[in-house]
Amino acid sequence: LQEASVVEVIFAGSVRRPRLDPALFDAQTAQIVPRLLAAMQSGDDATLREVIAIFEDFDLTVKGVADIAPALIPQAGILVGQPSLQDQADAARAAMIVNALGTVDVGQGAVVVKGLCLAVEALPGTDAMLAHIAALKGPLNEARAGLIYKAPKPTQDLRIDLPTIGIQTVIHAANAGLAGIAFEAGGVILLELEAVLAEAKKLGLFVWARAA
Amino acid sequence: LQEASVVEVIFAGSVRRPRLDPALFDAQTAQIVPRLLAAMQSGDDATLREVIAIFEDFDLTVKGVADIAPALIPQAGILVGQPSLQDQADAARAAMIVNALGTVDVGQGAVVVKGLCLAVEALPGTDAMLAHIAALKGPLNEARAGLIYKAPKPTQDLRIDLPTIGIQTVIHAANAGLAGIAFEAGGVILLELEAVLAEAKKLGLFVWARAA
Known part of the structure; x- marks a missing residue:
């Protein structure tokens, strides 16, 4: 170099x-x-x-990505849809869980549905976690509820390894029966913003950059 | 009553x-x-x-179970097999992870393989977690490594909801390619002790009640 x-x-x-x-x-x-x-x-x-x-x-x-392409990292705001009060409570609980996990250097995501933690992200990553939930929730087939939440680890250097959300996240979240996707504002990369938001709208999911 | x-x-x-x-x-x-x-x-x-x-x-x-059937709750000691130094390091890391999760009232278990956290227990429970690992590890087909670790939450009342290990845990752990099962001594119920230890021996897994 x-x-x-x-x-x-x-x-x-x-x-x-x-x-x-x-x-x-x-x-x-x-x-x-x-x-x-x-x-x-x-x-x-x-x-x-x-x-x-x-x-x-x-x-x-x-x-970091924030230095050269800040548009990839959404600041606080609801990008699509409208999280309900229950969704907001679920996001708060998920944020607490991801933060606790981050302190032991595990995962950058969790799935919380009506206060219950259905999954926590570990090495296999977000898609594997959501596919696992989809397999479990299949037979339940309840109305859409809950969310996947993503955030960086509290101790990580934000110049490397930010969690990322893309079109696959949206598709997997819908298959898992979730109501939406929430993530830490300023701490997560949203790839192909337009396509992600269009897909989320089509599949009826909210997308929310939540203030940390 | x-x-x-x-x-x-x-x-x-x-x-x-x-x-x-x-x-x-x-x-x-x-x-x-x-x-x-x-x-x-x-x-x-x-x-x-x-x-x-x-x-x-x-x-x-x-x-609690400890009051009326203390024999169901093993105290510290290796019950079957011999955890390697790597297994011991994995157990220490898993104990730290389960403890961190417990502080946010999630799960009572984690899978750690060579320092990497492959899964963390959430609502679906231990069997679902291990089946998920088995599905992921299938294609890798490496030598047995890593462990599942179980412990109560640091804040829970030990009279209710102790984590439990039984014969299904042993079978699922073997299918997931793990080297053994470790758990917090004095904090986990081991059901059908004789059968569990016989099955673990047959499948080549260690079973270790680790001092907290």
Whole structure:
């Protein structure tokens, strides 16, 4: 990067925990690996903070999505539909749950329906969680209720690994029988905004950027 | 109960949140319902504490499983197999996660594999969580690793709603590709101890009552 005169870096896309092959390391990488391995023992959050620190040690500035594409991160407001009082209570409970989980570096989402927590996001991610709910709720077939809520972890560096909502989230939420999608305003990336909002409207879901 | 000269009560079995039909209430029930409804808004924990308080208001003593059948609640020790160092680290991480969840009155279990949280227990319960993991892990088909950990919520009254492990837990844990089952010593009911331990041995799982 430095040879190419790059001074600013932004991270995008998903990350896997690689199986590291020491035979492929050059000398510089070999120096960095121990720092990463140590951080990886402490969870995703610590790992990503260390990744940022390493880039900064090489005089690269790490920017976040909020810096270069703020339009992707909605500020507080209801974007589609109208959350009911029960939905608002469910969002408050979900926010509390996601926050508690975040303190132990797990997940960035939860599903709450009428005060009851149906699922909490872990490694398999949002789509897996919602598909699981859809499979469970199938036989119940009640009226739409509850929501999926997404928020960053309270301890995470907001320049990396913001939770993301896209068209798949909307489709899965509808299949799971939820009434809507809520998320922490200023802390979640909404991809393909127009398409997401159109799909949510079509499927009868609210989309709400909730003030933290 | 009082007419039958009952003075001690113990709760057993699972609880559903009923749909209450006011037409069925007698005068005494009608007095109690508002207390229960208020508590139900605050979660399972608060609801069960209120249920205990109501019984105590009628001069009934609520006993826990630990009082009348302590043999069902294992104290610290490894009951089958041998958790590896990685398993021990996974159990420590899972205990931290379950504790954090418990503070927001969600779940009594989590699945952790090599430091990664694969699932967190919510309303659908342990079997649903493990079946979900089994479905996800199927294609990976790696060597046995990780564990399910169960513990009561840090705030719950230990006389009601202790987490329970039975033969289904063992079978589901094996299907999910886990190396074992760990739980908080003194805080979890192990049903059909002999059968559970025999099945765990047969399927190659450890069973560990971990000191909290």
